[in-house]
Amino acid sequence: xxxxxxxxxxxxxxxxxxxxxxxxxxxxxxxxxxxxxxxxxxxxxxxxxxxxxxxxxxxxxxxxxxxxxxxxxxxxxxxxxxxxxxxxxxxxxxxxx
Amino acid sequence: xxxxxxxxxxxxxxxxxxxxxxxxxxxxxxxxxxxxxxxxxxxxxxxxxxxxxxxxxxxxxxxxxxxxxxxxxxxxxxxxxxxxxxxxxxxxxxxxxxxxxxxxxxxxxxxxxxxxxxxxxxxxxxxxxxxxxxxxxxxxxxxxxxxxxxxxxxxxxxxxxxxxxxxxxxxxxxxxxxxxxxxxxxxxxxxxxxxxxxxxxxxxxxxxxxxxxxxxxxxxxxxxxxxxxxxxxxxxxxxxxxxxxxxxxxxxxxxxxxxxxxxxxxxxxxxxxxxxxxxxxxxxxxxxxxxxxxxxxxxxxxxxxxxxxxxxxxxxxxxxx
Numbered sequence: 162x163x164x165x166x167x168x169x170x171x172x173x174x175x176x177x178x179x180x181x182x183x184x185x186x187x188x189x190x191x192x193x194x195x196x197x198x199x200x201x202x203x204x205x206x207x208x209x210x211x212x213x214x215x216x217x218x219x220x221x222x223x224x225x226x227x228x229x230x231x232x233x234x235x236x237x238x239x240x241x242x243x244x245x246x247x248x249x250x251x252x253x254x255x256x257x258x
Numbered sequence: 259x260x261x262x263x264x265x266x267x268x269x270x271x272x273x274x275x276x277x278x279x280x281x282x283x284x285x286x287x288x289x290x291x292x293x294x295x296x297x298x299x300x301x302x303x304x305x306x307x308x309x310x311x312x313x314x315x316x317x318x319x320x321x322x323x324x325x326x327x328x329x330x331x332x333x334x335x336x337x338x339x340x341x342x343x344x345x346x347x348x349x350x351x352x353x354x355x356x357x358x359x360x361x362x363x364x365x366x367x368x369x370x371x372x373x374x375x376x377x378x379x380x381x382x383x384x385x386x387x388x389x390x391x392x393x394x395x396x397x398x399x400x401x402x403x404x405x406x407x408x409x410x411x412x413x414x415x416x417x418x419x420x421x422x423x424x425x426x427x428x429x430x431x432x433x434x435x436x437x438x439x440x441x442x443x444x445x446x447x448x449x450x451x452x453x454x455x456x457x458x459x460x461x462x463x464x465x466x467x468x469x470x471x472x473x474x475x476x477x478x479x480x481x482x483x484x485x486x487x488x489x490x491x492x493x494x495x496x497x498x499x500x501x502x503x504x505x506x507x508x509x510x511x512x513x514x515x516x517x518x519x520x521x522x523x524x525x526x527x528x529x530x531x532x533x534x535x536x537x538x539x540x541x542x543x544x545x546x547x548x549x550x551x552x553x554x555x556x557x558x559x560x561x562x563x564x565x566x567x568x569x570x571x572x573x574x575x576x577x578x579x
Contacts, residue, residue: 238453242446245445
């Protein structure tokens with residue numbers, strides 16, 4: 162049973178890391194701020210989500226698992242808000258305000 | 259495997275430090291500094307210094323980063339002129355010599371340390387039960403070396419007075435910083451409504467957990483101050499007038515209670531800041547509870563800066579004009 166759980170964790174975390182890698186490559190290679198933000202949010206949302214899902218069965222106790230889920234939700238909330246703010250500030254600069 | 263990870267983190271840290279120093283653009287340098295702080299807190303986690311890691315992330319990366327970003331904003335107008343300026347060859351050579359000299363002295367000092375570093379950790383662990391707290395860091399900060407913590411709190415209050423004293427006479431007693439306005443239906447306002455309840459719970463949890471686990475008043479105060487700043491920046495609340503009596507009482511309550519407890523110790527336990535037998539835990543809790551509002555207010559008001567708008571208070575008007 163524990164082998165199955167471990168295998169699930171490994172698969173989920175590796176999948177999450179793939180999103181992080183893709184997000185980082187996008188951040189480095191994409192041409193402008195909007196597309197770079199687009200790449201970054203993939204890493205933030207899907208990458209962190211998959212890593213958290215992979216780690217959940219490894220936590221001892223429901224409370225620790227809930228903390229992990231809370232961290233994930235907070236990362237989603239802040240990254241969503243911050244990427245919108247960055248995009249808005251970039252647009253404002255482009256308009257020359 | 260872990261050695262490789264550590265080595266990569268150390269190299270990254272050194273590279274980032276260098277990058278922060280050589281960056282020509284102030285904003286870029288501050289961004290580098292913030293990332294440096296976050297990476298440094300990872301290093302502290304690896305060294306099992308969770309308390310230090312929390313403080314570094316909250317104060318080193320977060321709060322100092324925010325202060326520096328504020329400074330960059332203020333300096334933006336004169337930045338181009340400052341970067342265009344080239345100092346003379348003599349000054350540059352002196353700067354290089356000075357930095358290399360300081361680095362060399364530091365390296366020599368570190369190399370001259372005895373092989374097993376002198377430590378007081380065993381004594382701390384041995385005497386910790388007497389204080390009634392479970393986290394040795396809290397024990398050191400509020401029992402064995404509480405004088406340092408008292409002076410730290412006083413220094414913070416003096417720093418705030420220093421910032422306030424930069425106010426022009428006509429604004430003395432007024433509100434610091436600009437009045438932020440943001441779209442009330444925008445996502446900053448949304449974040450400022452959703453995040454503070456969570457942040458306040460997390461902040462108070464860190465405060466309370468500090469007795470037995472990593473955490474404590476400093477980390478907690480930074481989070482609480484950040485929530486307050488978020489509310490201000492989203493335009494949902496204004497910075498307070500600095501002549502508000504309650505505000506000023508909150509700023510000084512921590513050091514005053516700390517000193518009072520210290521004097522009580524001199525009377526009952528025979529030493530300034532000594533705790534009578536069996537009373538250590540309640541007194542430590544009293545100090546921490548009193549320090550929390552001081553730290554929250556001072557950290558947030560340091561970020562707010564000097565009073566820059568609003569009517570001056572009556573006392574400043576009568577004496578100033």
